[in-house]
Amino acid sequence: MGHKKITLGKVVQYVVLVFMFVLLVGPFVWELSLSFKGPGDNVYAVPPYVIPRTPTIENYKQVFRQVPVFHYMINTIIVAIIAIAGNVIFSTMAGYALGRLKWRGRNAMLALFMGTMVIPVEGVMISQFLIIRSIHLQNTLLAVALPGMVGAINILLMTNAFKAIPNELEEAAQVDGANVWQQFFHVCLPQVKGTMTVVGIFAFVGAWNDFLWPLIVISDEKNYTLTLGMNRLKGMFVSDPRLIAAGALVSLIPILIFFACFQKYFFQGLEQGGIKE
Amino acid sequence: MFSMKKVAAVTGAAAMLLSMGACGNKDNEAANGNVEIKFQTWNLKNDKYTPYFTSLISAYEKSHKGVTIKWIDQLSDNYEEKLSADAAANNLPDVLDANPSLMFGLAKAGALMDVGKEAPNASKNYYPNAWKAVTFSGKGITTAAYGFPWYVNDGPMYYNIELMKKCGLDPDKLPVTYDDYFADADTMVKSGCGAFMSTNTASDAADYASAGVQFMSKDKTEYTFNTPKAVAHLQRFIDLYNQKGIPPEALNAQWSQQGEFFQRGSIIAMGGSAYSAADFKQNSPDLYKNLAVGPKITDEGRSATVSYEMLAVNSQTKHKKEALDFAQFVTNSKNQLEFAKKSNTFPSSAGGLDDPYYKKIDTSDLQGKALAITLKEVQTGYSSRPPQFTDAAGSQYLQQQVALAMQGKQTAKQALDKTVDFANKKLK
Numbered sequence: 001m002g003h004k005k006i007t008l009g010k011v012v013q014y015v016v017l018v019f020m021f022v023l024l025v026g027p028f029v030w031e032l033s034l035s036f037k038g039p040g041d042n043v044y045a046v047p048p049y050v051i052p053r054t055p056t057i058e059n060y061k062q063v064f065r066q067v068p069v070f071h072y073m074i075n076t077i078i079v080a081i082i083a084i085a086g087n088v089i090f091s092t093m094a095g096y097a098l099g100r101l102k103w104r105g106r107n108a109m110l111a112l113f114m115g116t117m118v119i120p121v122e123g124v125m126i127s128q129f130l131i132i133r134s135i136h137l138q139n140t141l142l143a144v145a146l147p148g149m150v151g152a153i154n155i156l157l158m159t160n161a162f163k164a165i166p167n168e169l170e171e172a173a174q175v176d177g178a179n180v181w182q183q184f185f186h187v188c189l190p191q192v193k194g195t196m197t198v199v200g201i202f203a204f205v206g207a208w209n210d211f212l213w214p215l216i217v218i219s220d221e222k223n224y225t226l227t228l229g230m231n232r233l234k235g236m237f238v239s240d241p242r243l244i245a246a247g248a249l250v251s252l253i254p255i256l257i258f259f260a261c262f263q264k265y266f267f268q269g270l271e272q273g274g275i276k277e
Numbered sequence: 278m279f280s281m282k283k284v285a286a287v288t289g290a291a292a293m294l295l296s297m298g299a300c301g302n303k304d305n306e307a308a309n310g311n312v313e314i315k316f317q318t319w320n321l322k323n324d325k326y327t328p329y330f331t332s333l334i335s336a337y338e339k340s341h342k343g344v345t346i347k348w349i350d351q352l353s354d355n356y357e358e359k360l361s362a363d364a365a366a367n368n369l370p371d372v373l374d375a376n377p378s379l380m381f382g383l384a385k386a387g388a389l390m391d392v393g394k395e396a397p398n399a400s401k402n403y404y405p406n407a408w409k410a411v412t413f414s415g416k417g418i419t420t421a422a423y424g425f426p427w428y429v430n431d432g433p434m435y436y437n438i439e440l441m442k443k444c445g446l447d448p449d450k451l452p453v454t455y456d457d458y459f460a461d462a463d464t465m466v467k468s469g470c471g472a473f474m475s476t477n478t479a480s481d482a483a484d485y486a487s488a489g490v491q492f493m494s495k496d497k498t499e500y501t502f503n504t505p506k507a508v509a510h511l512q513r514f515i516d517l518y519n520q521k522g523i524p525p526e527a528l529n530a531q532w533s534q535q536g537e538f539f540q541r542g543s544i545i546a547m548g549g550s551a552y553s554a555a556d557f558k559q560n561s562p563d564l565y566k567n568l569a570v571g572p573k574i575t576d577e578g579r580s581a582t583v584s585y586e587m588l589a590v591n592s593q594t595k596h597k598k599e600a601l602d603f604a605q606f607v608t609n610s611k612n613q614l615e616f617a618k619k620s621n622t623f624p625s626s627a628g629g630l631d632d633p634y635y636k637k638i639d640t641s642d643l644q645g646k647a648l649a650i651t652l653k654e655v656q657t658g659y660s661s662r663p664p665q666f667t668d669a670a671g672s673q674y675l676q677q678q679v680a681l682a683m684q685g686k687q688t689a690k691q692a693l694d695k696t697v698d699f700a701n702k703k704l705k
Contacts, residue, residue, distance in 0.1 A: 211354065212355055231354055
């Protein structure tokens with residue numbers, strides 16, 4: 001290819017892209033630089049600067065010394081695994097039932113699930129807590145994961161994914177003598193793998209970032225999740241933003257790894273179509 | 278050599294305990310059955326305070342055989358939600374730490390013990406103003422002391438010296454009253470230096486109380502801060518805002534934002550805490566060298582911003598005697614003083630402020646100066662914010678209405694009338 005003409009459209013495109021890049025990546029870069037700033041740096045300096053004047057890794061050392069990072073990370077991973085498994089299994093099954101099977105009360109059920117989406121978590125938190133207590137699960141990781149094990153939004157996603165599969169596909173399987181379970185497993189499931197991945201990623205991020213519910217339900221420090229543990233870095237009287245930035249970055253690393261591993265599926269899920277014609 | 282001695286001592290002590298236990302095993306078990314008291318603090322478990330609490334607890338356990346203290350520390354964020362969930366589930370610890378504003382809802386729901394009744398001799402162990410701050414009254418609540426006063430906090434106004442000079446102000450003559458404050462603000466605006474005075478917008482109870490406005494009726498049954506005096510006071514801030522002496526961001530200001538503004542060097546003054554000096558030293562070392570401290574602005578001659586932390590006892594506790602005793606132990610003069618010195622706060626126990634430590638504060642650095650000014654404020658000042666004036670029950674609403682008045686969408690009088698009306702309806 002020879003050189004292309006630089007059109008006004010292209011310039012605008014790139015300006016917008018650069019702007020979005022700064023907007024999205026800026027705060028991250030700022031946190032990163034903040035976490036390496038030492039005692040000689042003015043955190044709120046005007047104009048702000050990115051390269052630390054007194055660079056140090058002391059903040060990270062402090063984070064690992066004050067918070068049992070790996071222990072809490074394992075707790076969070078346990079919660080995340082339960083949440084991912086629950087959401088992928090249950091919302092796929094519910095989505096199939098709601099999207100492809102015909103039965104009485106289907107629309108009412110769908111409306112009921114959707115209805116739960118508009119109730120704010122804060123409103124049901126206390127009754128959830130009372131239920132967890134009454135079944136003696138308070139202070140366990142299972143209790144942290146339980147209310148998030150199947151989300152209405154995920155059921156909606158899966159329902160729509162199943163609806164998008166053309167009828168011909170299932171009819172063909174029916175002609176071949178497949179029963180409903182076989183249709184579900186062997187015919188429809190492969191078509192919605194991408195959406196299942198999206199559901200899994202949502203469940204993971206949700207479990208990773210949740211703060212309020214784990215706070216309510218956990219009272220023993222050894223069962224803290226990572227978000228709870230990192231809150232320890234906030235002082236009662238005097239707080240160090242550098243330390244908090246270092247903590248935030250440490251808890252970001254697993255998310256980055258997770259995304260790096262699954263991003264292929266993530267985009268597959270977003271642009272998933274039906275069958276090949 | 279030293280460690281040998283220690284080992285010998287510990288072994289000896291252990292042997293003694295064992296033999297003692299062997300002798301009176303049966304009796305002891307029957308008599309004390311090992312009582313466990315759950316003691317909950319708020320965000321105090323860290324490098325700085327953990328050693329204090331572990332030694333405090335072990336000292337108590339040593340002198341009170343058969344009582345064990347289980348220390349729980351709650352995280353900084355969403356403490357209110359945690360407390361209300363625990364209260365709903367009857368899961369509150371025996372002794373718990375919070376500020377009066379958080380405690381008020383719990384007390385109203387009957388979750389906290391009337392410690393004035395259960396420990397009738399306790400009130401004389403604390404300063405009268407502190408005891409007043411833990412005594413709640415008003416609609417829907419039995420007038421009583423719902424906890425023991427614990428650490429006390431207040432602070433000076435911090436000033437950016439360099440900015441003051443740039444704006445034609447004299448750092449050696451810091452404002453004391455609101456007249457001084459607005460005169461300075463006027464000079465600053467006229468100098469055209471481009472700075473702001475502070476983020477203060479008269480959106481808090483103390484802003485009115487310090488101007489001599491009676492915030493609430495004596496019996497705490499209604500709010501009274503919509504008097505002509507209060508309206509005139511708010512009007513001064515509105516005028517300053519219109520002259521660009523207050524940053525627009527302040528309309529939606531939260532406490533933390535104020536600190537950031539100050540540390541960025543865009544505002545001249547900031548009302549802080551005694552321990553804010555440490556914060557500035559740590560996060561803005563350049564600015565720290567350039568700061569002056571003065572008393573909080575007030576027309577009353579005493580601070581209206583003293584805040585009291587309190588230790589309450591769960592009304593449902595199974596170990597009333599021990600819980601009351603331990604809460605008083607934590608808040609006794611000796612233990613409060615030790616904590617106050619560590620955290621740059623102040624003790625609420627009677628006589629605590631007469632400790633030699635406060636007689637010889639080293640005022641050569643900013644931290645010392647801040648401490649000395651705050652000491653005076655704590656000695657004479659009081660808490661002007663009624664515990665029932667919580668975020669949801671009026672405080673946030675006041676901020677919003679004041680913001681609307683600043684933007685010219687309503688008058689100062691309308692803002693205060695509406696807020697008083699709103700907050701009065703919340704009193705039930």
